[in-house]
Amino acid sequence: MKNNISYIGIGSPGGKGAGLIRIQSLIDELYPEDRSSSINLIIPEMTIILSDVFGQFISENNLSLEQVKDKTDEEISRLFQQSSFPPLLVGELRKISNRISEPLAVRSSSFTEDSLNKPLAGLFATKMIPNNSPDPNIRFMQLINAVKFVYSSTWFSSSRDSFQAAGFDLSTEMMSVIIQRVHGQKHGQFFLPAFSGVGRSFNYYPFGGSAQESGIIELAAGLGKTIVDGGRKWLFCPENPGTPPPASMKAMLDSGQTHLWTIDLKPPEKESPLDEDEFLTKKTIKLLEEDEIIRFLCSTYSPESDRLEMGFQKNGFKLIDFSPILKGGLFGFNNCMSHLLKDFSSKINEEIEIEFAVNINLESEELDLALLQIRPMKKLNSAGTPSISSIDHKKIIVSSNNALGNLFLENIIDFVYILPSVFSARNTAEMPLEIERINRTLISEGRSYVLCGFGRWGSSDPALGIPVKWSQISGARVIIESTLPDMNPDLSQGSHFFHNILNTETAYLSIDNRGMTKESFIDFEYLEKQCIIFREKYFTHVRLNNEIKIIVDGKKSEGVIYYE
The missing domain is CATH 3.30.1490.20 (ATP-grasp fold, A domain)
Structure with a gap:
């Protein structure tokens, strides 16, 4: 090269x-x-x-x-x-x-x-x-x-x-x-790549049966600012590129990318050298329809059949899911990215993250794949982070051997939970509004918190869990799902809110209360001894006497919440 x-x-x-x-x-x-x-x-x-x-x-x-x-x-x-x-x-x-x-x-x-x-x-x-x-x-x-x-x-x-x-x-x-x-192309007065992405060689939030080692890739049409800013993007595992993140059809359509970032080639009316985004502008996805780039990037939703058809159709909602490239295998893009992640990671002997941007040449139907950055992935074992095995078991409040994420958190003192004695599967439909009020209060106070409930958070079936929307629990930094004798579904492992958990890097702990073990439990007795801020019909909000620490080791699927 x-x-x-x-x-x-x-x-x-x-x-x-x-x-x-x-x-x-x-x-x-x-x-x-x-x-x-x-x-x-x-x-x-x-x-x-x-x-x-x-x-x-x-x-x-x-x-x-x-x-x-x-x-x-x-x-x-x-x-x-x-x-x-x-x-x-x-x-x-x-x-x-x-x-x-x-x-x-x-x-x-x-x-x-x-x-x-x-x-x-x-x-x-x-x-x-x-x-x-x-x-x-x-x-x-x-x-x-x-x-x-x-x-x-x-x-x-x-x-x-x-x-x-x-x-x-x-x-x-x-x-x-x-x-x-x-790396981009002109689209009238705007300049942008067909799509941008971030690939990681290890996936702390695997889905669709994919192995953690197969990695994860995020894609968005236009400039990579969409991904950097936490905007709407598409996620896939190179091992199963045609498998979407677990979500209902409605959730996928509602969370699909509708806008993209571009460089505006037209001189601005007023110069703003102190503005980082001075020359950037946000446009709708329709910009890509003008020169047919979108036909490589989307599926079309048919409300009559409630199905997604791969590629661009004149009528129907366009979902930017890159299906012609991922599911259809165009250009060999997925195979190329999979090799890059594995080869680079192996050579550097580190889990790595790659930023890239892609142009599509319509005449030759080739991809120009520009590599923009490579960096080591964020590690859990940072200086000062203890190993889970070294923690005094008597000081552990929550322990899980089925955890998603990769993080070490400190300085959280708010814990919101529902006691087993007041939980009933018959009343789960009443619970979302109650937790929504608590969530809104804690967000307004700038307080992250731990949230613990039974069954599946966000289940559309109240008999299987608490049917909340993501916005009703969005302030939670750690989400816990547990079981009870009358609320005993297979736990979701985060699937119902998977795209939100992924995008916000929220920790998820799954706990099977059917057989409390050293590796899987919640210490409700300890929580009940803390300062109760308020107790509603179902949920209790306590402010802990000691700051808690949270470790989630995604590679081992282990997570603990403890105090010192």
């Missing part, structure tokens, strides 16, 4: 930069020849401004953290915009703007963003610019402003707070910046 990476200055390339350099070497080593005639692997051309340039910029403009500690983010950004770049950087940016006249992504690259022990991914800014003016001076100023904005995000309040919480010294942070061609 052609080396598309150049550098400005000296120093470190940062986490994203190092990841892209690693991708280049991995592709050259693992795939010396094209893997598929239908897929072209690409690393978009980029220039990395190395870390010492940031230090020089700070020094020459007499900037300091002390100087900005009481300033707003907007004031910090304005201060950086008014500062001057070193002559070397100005000259190199001028060369880029003279040579390239299509959209660019200006991305932060900090090693702390991809730290294995204390990850701060997504903390700093990325700014996309149209860079399409016929006047190179306008392109140059757009690029200058974008780099300064990304630099300024290093000292934003969220950065200062996050570094302090993680035990990092922000004054030592020397930001690198990546200037990279945006």
Whole structure:
């Protein structure tokens, strides 16, 4: 593969930069020849401004953290915009703007963003610019402003707070910046890829009979901002690409992607160099119908048959589920992604995450698959996280040997539960409104909480569980399902809210009360001794005397809630 990476200055390339350099070497080593005639692997051309340039910029403009500690983010950004770049950087940016006249992504690259022990991914800014003016001076100023904005995000309040919480010294942070061609195509006045995605080599929330080791991939039409912002996306396991996440037809249609992010190539009415999304705009999916790209990305719902038909049909609701590519096997995309995840993970000897964007060439019916980032997946065994086996069993409140997720949580003191003695399968239809009130109160107070109930949360059949909607329990950070003699269905393992649990990384613990064991139990006696905030007809809300800690080890399917 052609080396598309150049550098400005000296120093470190940062986490994203190092990841892209690693991708280049991995592709050259693992795939010396094209893997598929239908897929072209690409690393978009980029220039990395190395870390010492940031230090020089700070020094020459007499900037300091002390100087900005009481300033707003907007004031910090304005201060950086008014500062001057070193002559070397100005000259190199001028060369880029003279040579390239299509959209660019200006991305932060900090090693702390991809730290294995204390990850701060997504903390700093990325700014996309149209860079399409016929006047190179306008392109140059757009690029200058974008780099300064990304630099300024290093000292934003969220950065200062996050570094302090993680035990990092922000004054030592020397930001690198990546200037990279945006992988996309023109659609009228808008620029975007056909779709973007994130692939992970390990899946902490498996469904459809897939193994955790087969990984998980998220896809969304348009720019990857939809996924980054937690928007509507499609999830699939490479092992079973045609199997949708467990949800009813109505739930799939209601949660389907309806809008996508694009770069607006038309000059804005007013320049906003302090706005990260200055040149981005949100459009409906119909934008892709204008040049038939959508026929590769959707199924069409027929209300008459209550079925999804693969591909684009003139009449009917379009669900962006990528079925022609995933179920129909077009381009060999799933096979390619599966190999990339397994091969890269094996070579690095880590579970990994890959960001990518895809263009579809309608004439040749080929995919251009651009690899944008590779990073280690977030690990549970971060510094300071105890192993579950080391915890004093007497201090465990909840234990499960059937858990989904991968997290370590602290600082939660609110626990909402229903006692076995007051639960009745005959009354489950009355319970959603009660928990909704509690949920709304805790959200308004900014309090995450643990929620425990019996049977299946969200079951459409009240005889099988509590028929809540996701919005009625959305503040819960941990959801527990348990059994009782008269409420004893096969537990859902999160299936009824699976897409919500996945998207919000909510922990799920399943507990079989039919045979309480050391590995599976709830200590209601302990909960009843805590400070009761209120007790309604069914649910009790307690505020614990001790902060609890929550560990979910998805690889072992184990989870515990305990106090120290």
